[in-house]
Amino acid sequence: MTAAEPAAYGSIMAIDERTGVTGFTHHLTGWLRRLMPPGPRLERLTADLEAGFADRPEPLTADACRAVEARAQRHARHLELHFDADQTAEPDSESRGWDPVDPEQVRARAAGVREVRRLADGTFALTLDTLDPVEHAGPYLRNAFDLARGARRLVLDLRGNGGGDPGTVALVAEHLLGDGARALSEVIYADRRRQWWTRARPAGFALTQDLAVLVSSRTYSSAEALAYHLQVRGRAVIVGETTRGAADHVTPIRLTGQVTGLLPEGTVIDAASGSNWEGSGVRPDITCTAEEAWEVALARPVP
Numbered sequence: 001m002t003a004a005e006p007a008a009y010g011s012i013m014a015i016d017e018r019t020g021v022t023g024f025t026h027h028l029t030g031w032l033r034r035l036m037p038p039g040p041r042l043e044r045l046t047a048d049l050e051a052g053f054a055d056r057p058e059p060l061t062a063d064a065c066r067a068v069e070a071r072a073q074r075h076a077r078h079l080e081l082h083f084d085a086d087q088t089a090e091p092d093s094e095s096r097g098w099d100p101v102d103p104e105q106v107r108a109r110a111a112g113v114r115e116v117r118r119l120a121d122g123t124f125a126l127t128l129d130t131l132d133p134v135e136h137a138g139p140y141l142r143n144a145f146d147l148a149r150g151a152r153r154l155v156l157d158l159r160g161n162g163g164g165d166p167g168t169v170a171l172v173a174e175h176l177l178g179d180g181a182r183a184l185s186e187v188i189y190a191d192r193r194r195q196w197w198t199r200a201r202p203a204g205f206a207l208t209q210d211l212a213v214l215v216s217s218r219t220y221s222s223a224e225a226l227a228y229h230l231q232v233r234g235r236a237v238i239v240g241e242t243t244r245g246a247a248d249h250v251t252p253i254r255l256t257g258q259v260t261g262l263l264p265e266g267t268v269i270d271a272a273s274g275s276n277w278e279g280s281g282v283r284p285d286i287t288c289t290a291e292e293a294w295e296v297a298l299a300r301p302v303p
Contacts, residue, residue, distance in 0.1 A: 021056035021064045024256065025049050028068065028081075028263075031253055035095065035265040037190050045075035065259060077279060078221060078246035080262040081255075092254045095265070099252075101133050111137035112161070116144050122152025123298065124209075131164030131222050134171050141168070145175045145207065153210040153302045159240060159290050163221025166196050166249070173229055174198035176236075178206050183271035184229050187249055190265070211236040212297040215282060216290035219243040221250075225268065227282045232273045237300065238284045240293035247278035 019027075029046040036042045052071050058064070065083040072079045112130035119125065126144050131137065148154055154176075170184060181200040186193055213227050213236045224243045230236035249266030268276050288296045 019060070021053050021058060021060055021068070024060045024064075024259070025053040025056075025068055027255060028072075028261065031255065031261070031263055035190060035251065035253075035263055037188050037267055041075060041267075045072060048072075048075065060256070060259070076248055076264045077244060078248045078250050078262065079264055080250075082260045082262075084258055084260070087260075088257050089254055091256055095251050095253060097251060101136065103136055106132045106136040111140040112164075113140045113144050114160075115157075116147055118147065118151065123155060124148040124151035124153070125155040125157065127157040127160075128172075128223075129160045130162060131168040131172075131226075133165045134167035137165070137168050138171060141171055141175075148207055148209075151209055153212070154207060155212050155214065155294075155297050156236070157214045157294070158219050158223045158227060159214050159216040159293060161219055161223035163223045163225075163246075166222055166225065169222050169226045169229070170196050170198050172226055174201060175205075175207055176211060176230060177233060178208075179203055182233075185225070185271055186269050187266040188269065189249075194266075195271075210300075210302050212300060213238050214290075214293040214297060215240040215243050215284060216293070217241045217244060218290070219282070221246050224277055224282050228270060228277050229272075231282060231285070232270060237286065237297075238282060239286045239297045239300075240284050240288060241290050242283050242287075243277065243281040245277055245279045245281035247276040 029049050032042065032046055049068065049072060053068060062083040065081045069079065069081040109130070111132045112128050113126070114129045115127040117125040124147065173184060177198055179201045182198045184196045184198065186195050211230070213230055215227050215238055219227065220243065224246065227238055227243065231238050247268045248264035249268065250262040251265045253261045253263050255261050270276055286296060
């Protein structure tokens with residue numbers, strides 16, 4: 001515990017499921033105050049959790065964990081709590097970050113490139129189901145976009161994409177937003193800020209064809225970021241359903257022996273809009289069901 005941390009936080013570091021729902025919630029809000037940038041949203045989130053689960057001494061269960069998560073998601077859509085009764089690992093005392101991704105697993109799923117199609121009418125379609133770390137995903141994505149050169153129009157299908165690496169968001173965006181370097185976002189952490197940009201590329205590198213991006217209520221996290229960046233810059237027409245509305249960067253924290261949280265640590269601000277999609281989701285330009293999105297996108301006239 002550092003000098004800046006409240007004494008109550010240190011006293012609950014040995015929490016387990018027997019501590020009760022109230023004790024667990026207090027432990028969670030201690031971590032949130034430790035991780036998130038200060039401000040009104042953090043205060044609303046922690047106050048709502050503390051008020052909602054006061055006087056709850058019963059042991060923490062999977063159902064209680066889901067209730068805490070649901071209340072937290074009123075303020076932070078990306079906050080997740082995963083309860084596993086069979087786990088017995090020691091709780092974290094420090095943020096350990098994300099475990100490295102196994103390159104073999106990335107290869108097995110082709111970095112989320114599930115389908116690349118070139119239709120008879122000249123449409124190029126890429127179905128991308130995850131955003132694996134850019135150092136592994138780069139070759140797959142570069143090869144996919146090379147196949148789009150000369151196409152009449154582009155369709156990027158993110159309906160099943162649950163997000164991933166913001167570096168991979170930038171890589172995809174640099175194929176679509178123009179050859180010059182473009183600021184995408186600034187992520188505000190409690191103790192620092194980080195900007196994300198596309199790289200400047202040789203003239204003619206970026207694809208310029210008409211672009212439709214397909215989204216659904218399952219499009220999440222960094223996949224939402226990609227759709228949002230393209231939409232607010234006027235580069236893409238978004239087709240489908242409103243996305244889930246999770247804009248924070250999160251980090252895994254083992255809160256107890258049985259509960260792992262994905263807790264917000266960074267607030268994303270889009271460089272073009274000065275805002276983000278937290279809570280609201282990315283709203284389509286053309287609204288339809290996820291199942292209809294493909295046909296609706298293909299029915300659009302190409303300028």
